[in-house]
Amino acid sequence: MASGAEPAIELTGVTVRYRVATESIHSLKEYAIRKLRGRMVHGELLALRDVSLAVQPGERVGIIGPNGAGKSTLFRVIARVRRPSEGRVVVRGRVAPLLELGLGFHTELTGRENVILQGTLLGRSRATMLERMDAIAEFAELEAFLDAPIRKYSTGMTARLAFAAATDVDPDVLLVDESLSVGDERFRAKCHARMSGFRERGKTFLLVSHSLGEVRDSCTRAIWLAEGGIQRDGPAAEVCDAYHAWAKDGTPDPAGRD
Amino acid sequence: MSATTPVYDSARRGLRFVEEARELWDYRHFVVELTSRDIKVRYKRSALGVAWTMLSPLMTMLVFTLVFSTFQRQPIPGFPVYYLSASMFWLFFAQVTSHVVSLTTDALEITKRIYIPRSVYVASAVGVGLTNTLLSLAPFVLIVLVTGRPVFWTWLFLPVSLLIGTIFAAGVGLVVFTLALRFVDVRDMYQAILLPWFFVTPIIYEPSLVPAEWRWIIRYNPMTYLVEIFRAPLYNGWLPGSKTLAFAILAAVFSLAVGWFFYSSKVEEYGLRS
Numbered sequence: 394m395a396s397g398a399e400p401a402i403e404l405t406g407v408t409v410r411y412r413v414a415t416e417s418i419h420s421l422k423e424y425a426i427r428k429l430r431g432r433m434v435h436g437e438l439l440a441l442r443d444v445s446l447a448v449q450p451g452e453r454v455g456i457i458g459p460n461g462a463g464k465s466t467l468f469r470v471i472a473r474v475r476r477p478s479e480g481r482v483v484v485r486g487r488v489a490p491l492l493e494l495g496l497g498f499h500t501e502l503t504g505r506e507n508v509i510l511q512g513t514l515l516g517r518s519r520a521t522m523l524e525r526m527d528a529i530a531e532f533a534e535l536e537a538f539l540d541a542p543i544r545k546y547s548t549g550m551t552a553r554l555a556f557a558a559a560t561d562v563d564p565d566v567l568l569v570d571e572s573l574s575v576g577d578e579r580f581r582a583k584c585h586a587r588m589s590g591f592r593e594r595g596k597t598f599l600l601v602s603h604s605l606g607e608v609r610d611s612c613t614r615a616i617w618l619a620e621g622g623i624q625r626d627g628p629a630a631e632v633c634d635a636y637h638a639w640a641k642d643g644t645p646d647p648a649g650r651d
Numbered sequence: 652m653s654a655t656t657p658v659y660d661s662a663r664r665g666l667r668f669v670e671e672a673r674e675l676w677d678y679r680h681f682v683v684e685l686t687s688r689d690i691k692v693r694y695k696r697s698a699l700g701v702a703w704t705m706l707s708p709l710m711t712m713l714v715f716t717l718v719f720s721t722f723q724r725q726p727i728p729g730f731p732v733y734y735l736s737a738s739m740f741w742l743f744f745a746q747v748t749s750h751v752v753s754l755t756t757d758a759l760e761i762t763k764r765i766y767i768p769r770s771v772y773v774a775s776a777v778g779v780g781l782t783n784t785l786l787s788l789a790p791f792v793l794i795v796l797v798t799g800r801p802v803f804w805t806w807l808f809l810p811v812s813l814l815i816g817t818i819f820a821a822g823v824g825l826v827v828f829t830l831a832l833r834f835v836d837v838r839d840m841y842q843a844i845l846l847p848w849f850f851v852t853p854i855i856y857e858p859s860l861v862p863a864e865w866r867w868i869i870r871y872n873p874m875t876y877l878v879e880i881f882r883a884p885l886y887n888g889w890l891p892g893s894k895t896l897a898f899a900i901l902a903a904v905f906s907l908a909v910g911w912f913f914y915s916s917k918v919e920e921y922g923l924r925s
Contacts (some may be wrong), residue, residue, distance in 0.1 A: 399777065405916060408751065418832060419835045419836075420834055421833075421834035421836050421837055421840065422836055422837060422840075424834065469662070472764075472765065473659050473661070474763065474765065474766055474884040475923065476661055477661055480664040481660070481661055482659070482662075483662075483774065484658070485654050485656060485658050486657065486658075487656070487657055488657075488659070490765050496761065499688055501691070501692045502688060502691065502692065502697050506688070506691070509684055510681075510684045510685070512763070513678075513680040513681040513684045514684075514765070514767065515685070515765075516677065516678065516681075516767075517680070518680045519680055519683070542695075565656070570764075571703040579813075606659065649893060
């Protein structure tokens with residue numbers, strides 16, 4: 394199959410609109426009263442405006458930009474957490490989101506139980522997780538503690554287990570929302586090695602990060618978002634330099650977008 | 652990439668209620684784990700554990716028995732079993748539909764970051780409720796034996812009653828869950844509905860006790876029929892009448908249909924509160 398012909402991630406004219414007024418009414422009573430009086434005015438907030446981009450299989454892309462530029466929203470439409478208000482998102486291949494470590498962990502459950510719970514949260518089966526258990530425990534270096542409730546774990550232990558479980562996947566597209574290095578110096582090196590492994594196996598990689606250094610190191614391409622649009626898209630080093638210069642200056646919109 | 656490569660296309664949308672059902676099936680493993688998490692956590696936290704789940708309905712029964720044997724002129728024979736057989740469904744229903752509200756916190760937190768069909772939470776609440784109901788069979792049998800009530804072959808009808816009752820509770824649970832995703836006051840409002848609902852359902856009294864001019868409330872209350880399909884085989888020792896059974900099934904199917912349509916048409920909009 395000509396996999397090179399089809400982008401792994403493809404956004405066409407994606408606009409995401411948040412309805413502000415409705416979302417600030419948190420009570421059903423108030424909602425009903427307003428609806429009856431016919432007073433429902435929605436303010437609109439454009440989180441992404443008409444964004445089009447294509448990421449080829451094997452590309453490693455970093456998303457950078459100031460707070461509120463739409464990075465998280467872009468991430469969410471690709472991770473299918475939110476549907477675009479307009480436009481189209483296509484993601485080809487198995488997607489693994491590596492999000493906040495320990496998402497879905499429960500402190501009363503044992504390490505083993507949590508690994509299974511999180512695995513099934515990511516759409517894997519219990520049987521698969523049981524098969525992978527030894528490998529995960531070994532990577533996390535927690536074989537001896539697997540049957541203890543994680544409330545007894547140190548922060549570092551929990552993070553190691555979470556990282557080991559979350560990265561024990563073989564996806565086509567890897568979505569990373571934050572820095573994934575956890576634990577002490579030695580374990581961090583292990584994390585890096587595993588992430589490089591994904592890279593070497595030609596996985597498509599999308600990283601949302603505040604750290605320009607991380608984007609420079611692990612990405613080939615960077616996209617700079619500003620006010621919901623693409624400010625600049627190109628080789629990682631080039632875009633990071635431009636963004637860095639802009640951020641230092643504090644001058645808004647140097648390129649005169651629009 | 653192989654031919655089986657999954658493709659997510661935001662533009663390709665089928666019927667939502669069909670899509671949501673397929674998604675729920677894809678995440679069935681998570682439903683099982685979520686259910687077992689809630690059961691495990693519950694029993695790990697409480698010192699009395701499983702015992703408490705079994706004891707608490709018995710305590711309520713004891714209170715009602717004492718109250719009613721004192722105040723009622725014509726006491727219901729075998730009141731403890733009369734009450735327990737009906738409250739078996741009521742407690743299941745109240746527990747499932749209240750539990751879904753507390754699960755919305757989890758659902759909102761997780762689905763902000765990762766896609767999962769939110770109906771997994773309703774499904775797991777049903778799973779937890781069913782487990783607790785099965786556990787409550789032990790004290791039920793105990794009370795039957797202790798109070799010298801007969802054991803009937805019609806007890807075998809219980810799985811059918813449970814199936815119908817589960818469908819009904821799931822439907823109401825979906826509506827409550829979907830609303831609770833969006834509105835914070837649903838929890839209190841729903842609790843305010845549950846209490847009077849309990850009293851307009853013949854659980855602690857006989858329908859004949861209700862004055863004729865008020866009996867229509869009981870007649871139009873779907874809960875009456877659902878409770879009856881438990882009580883008839885468990886307490887009376889006969890199968891539910893065809894009319895009762897028909898109304899119960901109708902209520903269950905209607906509930907799930909409404910619940911599922913409401914859930915699938917609103918969940919994307921309501922699930923984004925943050």
